[in-house]
Amino acid sequence: MMARVRPKLAVFKFASCDGCQLTLLDAEDHLLEVAGQVDICYFLEATSRVVDGPYDLALVEGSITTAHDAARIREVRRNARFLITLGACATAGGIQSLRNWGNLPEFLQAVYARPEYIQTLATSTAIAAHVSVDFELRGCPINKAQLLDVLRAFLADRRPNVPKHSVCLDCKRHGTVCIMVAQGVPCMGPITQTGCGALCPSYDRGCYGCYGPCEQSQGEAWGRSLVRSGQPVPTVLHQLRSFNAGAEDWRQAGDSLDNCASTAGPARTEEPRS
Amino acid sequence: MTNRVTTTQETKATTDAVRLLPRDRLADLFHALTARGYQVIGPRVDQGAIIYDQLTSVEELPRGWTDEQGPGYYRLKRREDDDAFGYVVGPHSWKRYLFPPLVTLARIERDGEDWHIESQPESPVKRAFLGVRACELAAIAVQDRVFLSQAYVDPIYQARRESVCLIAANCTQAAATCFCTSMDTGPRCRSGFDLAITEIAAGYIVEVGSELGASLAADLPLRPASPEDQADGEAARARAVAQIERTLDTHDIRALLMNNLDHPQWDDVGQRCLSCTNCTMVCPTCFCCSVTEVGDLTEQHIERQRQWDSCFHPDFSYINGGQVRGQVRSRYRQWLTHKLATWIDQFDVSGCVGCGRCITWCPVGIDLTEEVAAIRGNPS
Numbered sequence: 001m002m003a004r005v006r007p008k009l010a011v012f013k014f015a016s017c018d019g020c021q022l023t024l025l026d027a028e029d030h031l032l033e034v035a036g037q038v039d040i041c042y043f044l045e046a047t048s049r050v051v052d053g054p055y056d057l058a059l060v061e062g063s064i065t066t067a068h069d070a071a072r073i074r075e076v077r078r079n080a081r082f083l084i085t086l087g088a089c090a091t092a093g094g095i096q097s098l099r100n101w102g103n104l105p106e107f108l109q110a111v112y113a114r115p116e117y118i119q120t121l122a123t124s125t126a127i128a129a130h131v132s133v134d135f136e137l138r139g140c141p142i143n144k145a146q147l148l149d150v151l152r153a154f155l156a157d158r159r160p161n162v163p164k165h166s167v168c169l170d171c172k173r174h175g176t177v178c179i180m181v182a183q184g185v186p187c188m189g190p191i192t193q194t195g196c197g198a199l200c201p202s203y204d205r206g207c208y209g210c211y212g213p214c215e216q217s218q219g220e221a222w223g224r225s226l227v228r229s230g231q232p233v234p235t236v237l238h239q240l241r242s243f244n245a246g247a248e249d250w251r252q253a254g255d256s257l258d259n260c261a262s263t264a265g266p267a268r269t270e271e272p273r274s
Numbered sequence: 275m276t277n278r279v280t281t282t283q284e285t286k287a288t289t290d291a292v293r294l295l296p297r298d299r300l301a302d303l304f305h306a307l308t309a310r311g312y313q314v315i316g317p318r319v320d321q322g323a324i325i326y327d328q329l330t331s332v333e334e335l336p337r338g339w340t341d342e343q344g345p346g347y348y349r350l351k352r353r354e355d356d357d358a359f360g361y362v363v364g365p366h367s368w369k370r371y372l373f374p375p376l377v378t379l380a381r382i383e384r385d386g387e388d389w390h391i392e393s394q395p396e397s398p399v400k401r402a403f404l405g406v407r408a409c410e411l412a413a414i415a416v417q418d419r420v421f422l423s424q425a426y427v428d429p430i431y432q433a434r435r436e437s438v439c440l441i442a443a444n445c446t447q448a449a450a451t452c453f454c455t456s457m458d459t460g461p462r463c464r465s466g467f468d469l470a471i472t473e474i475a476a477g478y479i480v481e482v483g484s485e486l487g488a489s490l491a492a493d494l495p496l497r498p499a500s501p502e503d504q505a506d507g508e509a510a511r512a513r514a515v516a517q518i519e520r521t522l523d524t525h526d527i528r529a530l531l532m533n534n535l536d537h538p539q540w541d542d543v544g545q546r547c548l549s550c551t552n553c554t555m556v557c558p559t560c561f562c563c564s565v566t567e568v569g570d571l572t573e574q575h576i577e578r579q580r581q582w583d584s585c586f587h588p589d590f591s592y593i594n595g596g597q598v599r600g601q602v603r604s605r606y607r608q609w610l611t612h613k614l615a616t617w618i619d620q621f622d623v624s625g626c627v628g629c630g631r632c633i634t635w636c637p638v639g640i641d642l643t644e645e646v647a648a649i650r651g652n653p654s
């Protein structure tokens with residue numbers, strides 16, 4: 001180990017809440033092991049020590065919301081052998097991507113005393129919309145164990161062990177009774193990628209979709225089924241348009257429901273299935 | 275609805291010497307089991323449903339509770355009486371205890387340049403399943419074929435299965451999702467149990483199905499069932515038969531499905547199905563699993579774990595180069611054709627016992643009996 005040159009790691013932040021970087025810091029017990037195996041060259045949240053690139057591994061948190069950041073992420077990509085994005089902001093645009101459906105000048109007027117000082121894009125987009133990404137680690141925030149596995153995988157030159165199946169599979173493995181079926185709670189689990197181990201349903205709360213769409217997510221079929229069983233369209237839209245609103249399948253599903261609802265008038269409430 | 279198979283059994287049951295465990299002596303059965311070293315697994319109310327869990331006393335049984343079921347729908351309901359077995363199959367199945375959702379197969383340690391692999395057999399726990407339904411006995415028999423009858427025997431299943439005691443309970447009502455009569459698996463428990471009970475107002479009519487069952491019965495304060503008790507038992511069992519509405523026409527079903535692999539119905543269900551895996555997880559016969567090696571950060575200590583997995587999980591069919599079944603349509607078709615058709619080639623039995631769980635616990639209410647009927651109604 002000593003003879004080997006330690007890979008150079010850098011952590012970059014774009015538009016985000018820092019929660020994903022905190023997950024890395026929160027991995028305290030394991031962080032020392034990580035630190036022993038990589039050379040942390042750029043991680044402003046943790047240390048002011050800065051070593052110039054190029055880097056072997058760049059971890060990127062946050063979405064692209066300004067022209068300056070759009071240029072900066074290209075620079076990061078040029079300087080990184082592997083680029084891994086962390087969290088809902090970096091992989092789907094984050095909660096701030098709700099602006100993609102809104103009116104930017106109106107927001108600026110409402111929020112800022114001097115909107116003319118604000119330079120921002122009209123959209124919030126995922127890193128992969130700007131540069132090529134080697135691996136996307138989902139979650140709002142990311143899961144510590146998955147993050148550590150991704151780092152181990154990088155160090156061991158293997159594929160990360162990050163499953164892409166639905167949250168439902170974990171509910172069933174744990175023996176959690178489905179709250180959608182047994183209580184009529186609208187739950188995003190069937191279209192959401194696992195990562196939390198099906199936490200919310202075990203507390204009688206529907207899945208909020210923190211980890212974004214599972215592989216080949218069927219957002220539209222899920223949404224239509226909820227509307228058929230009596231959920232109002234706006235409720236379903238609020239679920240689809242949250243931390244991962246900008247994720248492709250959920251964006252399309254929401255827009256399609258929205259279009260149908262606006263052409264068909266208010267959603268009809270049908271009798272619940274029985 | 276009258277059913278030929280059930281009628282013959284009714285005749286057989288009434289000719290045996292029929293005995294009754296008084297209603298207030300159910301705890302004696304519990305104690306007879308625990309005295310023999312059994313951990314009792316049985317029904318209890320939890321998370322808004324009747325699940326199977328380890329019980330510490332008969333007080334935990336779901337007395338006075340029942341369930342209402344439909345496609346994508348399950349609700350607990352109060353009964354007018356205080357029956358303990360007056361519900362239908364719920365979200366759990368006994369497979370959780372015979373084919374557990376997560377097991378560690380081996381522990382692997384780095385030892386210098388070598389790897390040291392340790393794989394210890396599980397220490398057997400004696401479990402008594404209390405309240406096993408006819409379709410569930412059939413499902414256990416199906417999994418026996420899968421795990422025990424062919425070239426590769428699963429030692430985990432085998433050890434657990436051999437130490438199980440099965441106390442069956444005849445259904446006295448059926449859910450709207452049940453179709454065991456179509457699959458010829460119920461609702462009457464015919465064989466494969468140690469003891470079978472039928473719950474009536476006076477108590478539990480007891481049938482013995484094995485030597486272990488006979489020895490348990492010998493420890494119970496049984497009395498001969500009166501003609502009224504026997505008539506009550508028959509009426510209770512007939513009620514379940516009469517309540518079954520759902521049907522699956524199994525005539526030539528293998529050929530029907532395999533000759534219709536490009537039927538437009540697969541596209542249709544592929545639009546509705548979420549590929550969420552729930553149907554396979556709740557199915558008492560589904561047996562898919564995956565084996566993963568999980569290491570610590572230093573990759574010096576590794577556990578080889580086996581977990582329940584599903585043909586609806588896209589990566590489950592991932593082999594070098596890509597996914598074999600890359601669409602929801604093809605995954606649903608794989609599941610249904612395996613369950614109802616190719617399972618017969620593989621294990622000489624249908625993979626479906628008609629318990630209806632996949633219908634109830636599908637969050638969008640997809641019903642396999644309707645999918646088959648749609649293909650049968652308009653074959654290509």
Ligand code: SF4
Pocket residue numbers: 167168169171172176177178179180181187188189190198201206207552637
């Ligand atoms: S509670 Fe939600 S995540 Fe769990 S099985 Fe039901 S729908 Fe899936």
Ligand code: SF4
Pocket residue numbers: 553556557558559613625626627628629630631632633642
């Ligand atoms: S396929 Fe459905 S009805 Fe048949 S045994 Fe499985 S869960 Fe029960």
Ligand code: SF4
Pocket residue numbers: 546547548549550551552553554586635636637638639640
């Ligand atoms: S049939 Fe229903 S339960 Fe099964 S994978 Fe499709 S949506 Fe999920």
